[in-house]
Amino acid sequence: MTDAEFSLMTHVEMPRMARRITTGDAMVFLGSCFAEHIGERLLSYALPVLCNPVGTLYNPASIRALLSAACDPLPDGGPRPLPLFPTAKGTEWRCWLAATGLAAPSRTACETLMNERLDALARSLAQSRYLFVTLGTSVCYRLRESGQTVANCHKMPAALFEEQRLTTAECVEALSDIVRIAQAQNPDVEVLFTVSPYRYQKYGFHGSQLAKATLLLAVDEVCRRHSDCCLYLPVYEIFMDELRDYRYYAADMLHPSEVAIEVVWRRLVAECMSERLQHYLSDYEPIRRGLAHRPLAPDSESYRTFMAELDQKRLDLKSQYGIQDIDRFIH
Numbered sequence: 001m002t003d004a005e006f007s008l009m010t011h012v013e014m015p016r017m018a019r020r021i022t023t024g025d026a027m028v029f030l031g032s033c034f035a036e037h038i039g040e041r042l043l044s045y046a047l048p049v050l051c052n053p054v055g056t057l058y059n060p061a062s063i064r065a066l067l068s069a070a071c072d073p074l075p076d077g078g079p080r081p082l083p084l085f086p087t088a089k090g091t092e093w094r095c096w097l098a099a100t101g102l103a104a105p106s107r108t109a110c111e112t113l114m115n116e117r118l119d120a121l122a123r124s125l126a127q128s129r130y131l132f133v134t135l136g137t138s139v140c141y142r143l144r145e146s147g148q149t150v151a152n153c154h155k156m157p158a159a160l161f162e163e164q165r166l167t168t169a170e171c172v173e174a175l176s177d178i179v180r181i182a183q184a185q186n187p188d189v190e191v192l193f194t195v196s197p198y199r200y201q202k203y204g205f206h207g208s209q210l211a212k213a214t215l216l217l218a219v220d221e222v223c224r225r226h227s228d229c230c231l232y233l234p235v236y237e238i239f240m241d242e243l244r245d246y247r248y249y250a251a252d253m254l255h256p257s258e259v260a261i262e263v264v265w266r267r268l269v270a271e272c273m274s275e276r277l278q279h280y281l282s283d284y285e286p287i288r289r290g291l292a293h294r295p296l297a298p299d300s301e302s303y304r305t306f307m308a309e310l311d312q313k314r315l316d317l318k319s320q321y322g323i324q325d326i327d328r329f330i331h
Contacts, residue, residue: 009244012237014271019190022274023321026050026127029208030066031134032196034235037261038268039132044291045284046314047323050124053117054151055099058136060174060218061149061166066097067181070118071125082114083148088156096143096150111155125185133178134235135261136196138214139203165211171218179226191230193219199254211237233272235264280321287313 026048029039029279039051057063068242070078080131083096084107092103102117104110125131141150141161142253154159166174175193184191195215200208223230239248239260247261256264269278290310295303317323 008166010241012234012241014234014267015231017231017272020129020274020277021272022277023280023323024048024200025129025277026124027130027132028121029132029134030057030063030122031194032056032198032262033135034136034196034198034256035132036263037256038134046287046289047280048127050120050128053121054095054097054114055101055152057099059138059140059166060135060171060178060215061140061274062097062151063133063135064174064177066118066121066151067125067178068303069097070121071181071185078141080115081109081120083146084110084114085156087154094154096154097150099152100154116232118306122185125182125189128189129170130189131182131189132192132194133175134196135202135215135219136198138171138207138211138218139200140164144194154176159318162193168214168217168221171214172221173220175222176225179222179230181228189229191226193223193232195219195236197236197256197260201254224286233268238264238267242264276321280317280323281318283317288319 027033027039027042027050029049029051031052033056035054036056042049043051054066057066069082074080083224084093085096086107087103090172092105093107094100094103095110095114097112098117102113104113117127141153141163142148143150143160144162145160150161179191182191195212199205200211203211219232223232239256243260243263248257248263249255250257273281287310290306296305297303
């Protein structure tokens with residue numbers, strides 16, 4: 001028996017990218033919380049990334065609705081017809097296209113905030129080389145009164161909504177529209193699909209798996225139709241088939257743990273990113289750790305000196321790797 005035959009774990013092959021992600025490539029991340037894990041990790045390295053500008057999105061229909069609102073031209077050239085609403089207590093205004101984290105004290109303020117986020121999405125997509133779309137479920141919710149797909153129910157009365165389990169054909173249509181909108185905004189953009197490993201317990205574990213299966217079938221079909229610009233990255237399979245241990249789950253036994261996210265991150269870096277970008281990540285790591293450091297004496301001269309040294313290292317890396325506006329993306 002060979003060493004390969006005696007291996008104590010399975011290995012999921014990552015598809016070969018025609019062109020690996022490299023320095024200077026701007027990226028947009030949309031979708032579930034797993035998109036945020038990876039997008040925010042890239043942001044922590046001061047890379048030009050826009051991640052979920054209106055919060056987490058879980059299904060193809062909600063992501064399509066957001067991209068359509070951001071990028072599709074309006075026939076009369078007027079303002080966007082945003083689906084805004086006041087909360088049950090009337091203390092905040094929100095938008096059905098956004099998650100719960102986006103709210104404002106008045107309708108006008110909410111409209112302004114949403115338009116700013118949608119404008120940022122449209123601009124970023126026009127400048128980005130990659131659009132990452134992470135799908136969580138094929139289940140979506142619509143307003144009974146208007147049929148509007150909502151990104152989140154915002155803890156509003158359940159009677160307002162109708163739950164819909166999208167069919168494979170409906171998911172294919174929604175994902176194809178996402179590709180169409182993205183390419184109309186930027187003909188050079190490549191769409192990278194992933195499916196979140198998070199299990200939706202509220203649908204039942206079998207129902208959750210059916211939703212994942214629907215997404216996987218739909219993504220496969222869209223990638224075959226648009227093989228020139230779409231690729232599926234098997235994050236879901238890595239989690240299901242390589243990480244078969246409860247240490248890879250968070251305390252709720254549903255979300256991936258920090259260890260699991262680190263494993264997937266390292267796979268993406270090793271197999272989807274160029275050597276130049278990998279070198280940059282390595283060189284930037286001391287700066288990243290320094291920014292995460294919590295000083296005991298933030299007003300001390302030694303801490304000011306420390307931060308000045310970090311600033312100089314940022315400038316050096318900006319010059320060395322040709323990453324423009326690097327300071328703009330430091331959070």
